[in-house]
Amino acid sequence: MKISVLRIGHRLVRDDRVTTHSALVSRAFGAERIYMTGIDESVSKTVAGVAKRWGGEFEVQIIQDWKGLARTWKKEGGKVAHLTMYGINIDDAVQKMRMEDRILVMIGAEKVPREAYDIADYNIAVGNQPHSEIAALAIFLDRMFKGKQLKKELAGRRLRIIPAERGKQVRETR
Numbered sequence: 001m002k003i004s005v006l007r008i009g010h011r012l013v014r015d016d017r018v019t020t021h022s023a024l025v026s027r028a029f030g031a032e033r034i035y036m037t038g039i040d041e042s043v044s045k046t047v048a049g050v051a052k053r054w055g056g057e058f059e060v061q062i063i064q065d066w067k068g069l070a071r072t073w074k075k076e077g078g079k080v081a082h083l084t085m086y087g088i089n090i091d092d093a094v095q096k097m098r099m100e101d102r103i104l105v106m107i108g109a110e111k112v113p114r115e116a117y118d119i120a121d122y123n124i125a126v127g128n129q130p131h132s133e134i135a136a137l138a139i140f141l142d143r144m145f146k147g148k149q150l151k152k153e154l155a156g157r158r159l160r161i162i163p164a165e166r167g168k169q170v171r172e173t174r
């Protein structure tokens, strides 16, 4: 099962850190790529720098038309999950979603347009309280991959951490 993330919206300056963190969390928790609207190249550059040091093939794609992307995704046989506090409980849908080949998971930087609810095959809540797209995304990916993504070794990494009870142990791999 392959998962890509689509983040809808970006409030200039105010959202900069959250936007970068959405990309870093997508990568670290096992997604293949993130599509984002309304951002410049700085997020892609930060994430490319992380991938160069720590490995993996993750990509950031800047897009203009999120509805077009989601419709094409569905036409090509993928499914769309939208994270929203108004959706159904993640635990009631996760088994079914794990059977899909490709999932595009949509998160909002702010209130998302109505169409997001209609385009989605699954409207999924991570609890029914308002919180954050980063927290919702992290839990979604963790539930979908059953935590296995946290131990995955990424190809092409230049640095490798040796887990330690204290201090930092990092090795160069090439």
Ligand code: SAM
Pocket: 082, 083, 084, 085, 086, 106, 107, 108, 109, 110, 111, 112, 124, 125, 126, 127, 128, 129, 130, 131, 132, 133, 134, 136
């Ligand atoms: N009141 C807003 C709304 O209409 O969803 C909350 C916006 S919240 C700051 C930004 C994003 O966080 C939402 O678009 C959604 O993707 C995600 N989010 C927040 N709480 C969530 C929850 N309980 N379950 C799933 N996703 C959530």
